[in-house]
Amino acid sequence: MSIYYIDAIRLALEEALDKDPSVFLYGQDIGRFGGAFKATQGLKEKFPDRVVDAPISEDAIAGLAIGAAIEGMRPVIEMQFADFSSIAFNQIVNNAATHYFRTGVPVPLVMRLPSGGTPGSGPFHSQNLEAIYGHYPGLKVVAPAFVSDAYSLMLEAIACDDPVIFCEHKFLYRWLSTERFRPLDLPIGKGRIIRAGKHATVATYSAMVHEALKAADELAKDGWQIEIVDLRTIKPLDTDTVLASVARTGRLLAVSEDFPFGSVASEVVAKVASSGFDLLDAPPMQHNSKDTPIPYHPNLWSAHRPTAESIKIALLELLNF
Numbered sequence: 001m002s003i004y005y006i007d008a009i010r011l012a013l014e015e016a017l018d019k020d021p022s023v024f025l026y027g028q029d030i031g032r033f034g035g036a037f038k039a040t041q042g043l044k045e046k047f048p049d050r051v052v053d054a055p056i057s058e059d060a061i062a063g064l065a066i067g068a069a070i071e072g073m074r075p076v077i078e079m080q081f082a083d084f085s086s087i088a089f090n091q092i093v094n095n096a097a098t099h100y101f102r103t104g105v106p107v108p109l110v111m112r113l114p115s116g117g118t119p120g121s122g123p124f125h126s127q128n129l130e131a132i133y134g135h136y137p138g139l140k141v142v143a144p145a146f147v148s149d150a151y152s153l154m155l156e157a158i159a160c161d162d163p164v165i166f167c168e169h170k171f172l173y174r175w176l177s178t179e180r181f182r183p184l185d186l187p188i189g190k191g192r193i194i195r196a197g198k199h200a201t202v203a204t205y206s207a208m209v210h211e212a213l214k215a216a217d218e219l220a221k222d223g224w225q226i227e228i229v230d231l232r233t234i235k236p237l238d239t240d241t242v243l244a245s246v247a248r249t250g251r252l253l254a255v256s257e258d259f260p261f262g263s264v265a266s267e268v269v270a271k272v273a274s275s276g277f278d279l280l281d282a283p284p285m286q287h288n289s290k291d292t293p294i295p296y297h298p299n300l301w302s303a304h305r306p307t308a309e310s311i312k313i314a315l316l317e318l319l320n321f
Helices: 005-019 058-070 082-103 130-134 147-159 207-220 239-249 264-275 298-304 308-319
Strands: 023-027 051-053 074-078 110-115 140-142 164-169 192-195 200-204 226-230 233-235 252-255 285-287
Touching: 005 023, 005 074, 005 147, 005 164, 023 058, 058 074, 058 082, 082 110, 110 147, 130 140, 130 164, 130 233, 130 264, 140 147, 147 164, 192 207, 192 239, 200 207, 200 239, 200 264, 200 308, 207 226, 207 252, 207 308, 226 239, 239 252, 239 264, 252 264, 252 308, 264 285, 285 308
Parallel strands: 023 051, 023 074, 074 110, 110 164, 140 164, 200 226, 200 252, 252 285
Antiparallel strands: 140 233, 192 226
C-alpha cells in the first residue's frame, strides 16, 4: 500500500498521541473535519480530548500552545497555511523562541506550517517562511522532502524541548508516496547526500529536492554528475555536509523556493563562501523564486518558482564558468 507524505505526518501524530499523554493537537478545523488538508483525519475519534478545534485566531492558537508547553504539555499546532502564521509572529519569535533563554523553562511545541506553492493558490497561500523563522535564535526549523523524513522529523520535533517550526510542503502531500516506508535514524540538524556526483553540488530542501533530482537526471544524459544535498533542517543548518560535498565537486548551487533576498539559499552560499572559499572552482550561486508576490495563474506560478528546467539552466551556467 502506498503511503503518502501527508499519511506519514498523520501516522507520526497518531504515534505521538498514543505514546505520550502530554501531546495534544490544536488548530482550526482539525477535529472531525480533519484539518484543511486532512492531515489529522480520524485522530479526533481516537483521541477526542487531545485533538481540539481552535477559534479563528492564529495568535490565540500560538499563545495557548506556548502556555500549555510551559506547563508541561507538548502541543502540536496547525496553521492552515504557512502564510497565516504571520498573525502569530509575535507569539512565536518573541515569546516561544526566547522563553528558555529568559527563564530556563523550555517551550516544547511544534508549529505545523503547510508551506510552499501549488498551482492557482496565489500570494496568500503559497509562501515559504522557513528563512524568516530560521532568523530567530531559539527556534528549530525543519523542512522534510521525503515521506520517511516527514514521519521521523515530526516525531523528533514533538520530542524536542525547543519550539520547532515544521514546514511541510503542500505540493508533496498527495504527490509523493512510497511503497517502502521506513523511519530514518537521522536527527534534526543533519542533512544527507541523496545523489552522489563530482561536477557540482546542489544544496536544497523540501519540494526543490525533487526538482533538483530531475535536473540532475537531465544533465546526466550529457555526462554531468551532480551531487545533491538534502538539507532536511534549516535551523540548525548542516554546513559540514554541504562543505564536504563542495570539497568533492568544487561548485555550489543553492536552491530554495523562498524569495531571493535573505533566503535559505543565501545563507548556504554565505556559509560556503566564508568557510570553504578555498574549495570553490567557481563563484557559488543561488536560485530562488522571483522577487515578486506569488502569482495566481498556474502558468505564471510555474515561471515564478524554481523548476527542474530553471535549475538545469543555472547548473549549466555554473558548470561552464
